[in-house]
Amino acid sequence: MANSPTGDSGTDRFVRILDTFTPTRTVQTVTEIGRRAELPSSTAHRIVNELVNAGLLERDEDRRVRIGMRLWELSTRSSHALRLRQAAMPFMERVQSRVREHTQLAILEQDEALFLERLSSPASGSNVTRVAGRLPLHASSSGLVLLAFGLPDLQERVLSSGLTQLTRATLSDPHAVRSKLAEVRQLGHAIAPGYIEEVSTGIAVPVRDETGRVIAALSVVLPRDAESDFAIVELHRAATDIARSLGFRS
Amino acid sequence: MANSPTGDSGTDRFVRILDTFTPTRTVQTVTEIGRRAELPSSTAHRIVNELVNAGLLERDEDRRVRIGMRLWELSTRSSHALRLRQAAMPFMERVQSRVREHTQLAILEQDEALFLERLSSPASGSNVTRVAGRLPLHASSSGLVLLAFGLPDLQERVLSSGLTQLTRATLSDPHAVRSKLAEVRQLGHAIAPGYIEEVSTGIAVPVRDETGRVIAALSVVLPRDAESDFAIVELHRAATDIARSLGFRS
DNA sequence: GCACGTGTTCCCGTTCAACGGGAGATTCAC
């Protein structure tokens, strides 16, 4: 008998196992992992043990498994996002303290908006985004900014793939999105009223790196009917300051 | 011809590659990686490509390689350290704003002190520690706290391994460390004058989780001759507040 | 132009380490 390989390259395996950990389920038994990753129990045990030895997974007192600190340690060596987050933090705090609403920083990651940091509103309302969470590009203000100032082939790719509809207000027609993007480029910021939740409006501005390229989006989430001009000004000011602190002049 | 396996389990391989990325070298060519991980060039290319496909590594414009955001994303699913960092942050900010020196949070990781977060002194002096950096347990104030309140077999393991001497003041004799640990337990905090750098003193207190177990060390770095009582009081207050915010009563 | 160094891609025969079925140990719950 023996093995009937499933066609994955060893590394996939590994990623599949890590992927069984979700933000809501951070500890699980080995057998559970095996079930979710569709691996035979004995195989799951073998690989998990390897990963534990390597420090990428850890076991708690009950021998259940969770993601290891080693992984976090390694991930901090990804300089660019870390530098960005570091540079943005003080200015995000300023925005948050003045606008008093959720303040978020997102980057482009595999055709989605990935949220690097989020400072919650003191009067904490909606909670759609979270640190390390993702949102589709066409449906969030941050995503629209990243898309509008991104490469043309990214736009093609996103527009031609299915544009999921999150609320009644979400733009799901490629033409509508395309003219929205033109508007974003012209205004210099994106306003997404009710695209994600009926009750709130996202507002995002582009953040530039030391060469002037748009690398991130800084955003706040306001109640749907709130006055947005003050937030826009604050966001732009913060984005400029972040760019400056990254070394971008003028 | 063919292969002479080096005896590693596939996963090791993988970790060896990730380990070639250091805080100072965050992008490199595939061949470079191969050299450092002591892998034949063709093998390095194969594995790196797998990792890139899996999203754990990324290529920049010049096809050079860096650590991927995917890894960071996965690492955020490691709940416990994240929760701790989250809970500690506001109180660390308070300590930092009142003591006005480097303020740090460290946990025990593979017999070393791993620094989860660091708020730098406005009058930024020494810079030995950094986020995701490590220090030996016997030579840092944070380490001494983690060691003193840790499991007995941890203490044995550390004391019987080589106690590296970082400065003239570093305790390198097992007996000296042992009585230092007794002192730490008795005082409830650790003072490490000049153990790491001649010119500075580390001061650390234990942080407890919701069950009362010591899970982290909160520390500040003062100039060697500075008055430390105020800092100690502030640290203890912050540690208590952190424990309370994690759910620990009394 | 040519020679050289460096980084990368592709090919392919060898071989050994990963594979997973299965049996048995262990623990917990009812």
Place this chain on the structure above:
DNA sequence: GTGAATCTCCCGTTGAACGGGAACACGTGC
């Protein structure tokens, strides 16, 4: 007790990983 769930260990099979090597693609210096 019975039964379910989880984990450990063993072991024969085999296919996928391995890496040497050749060729390609740059760039650079002369």
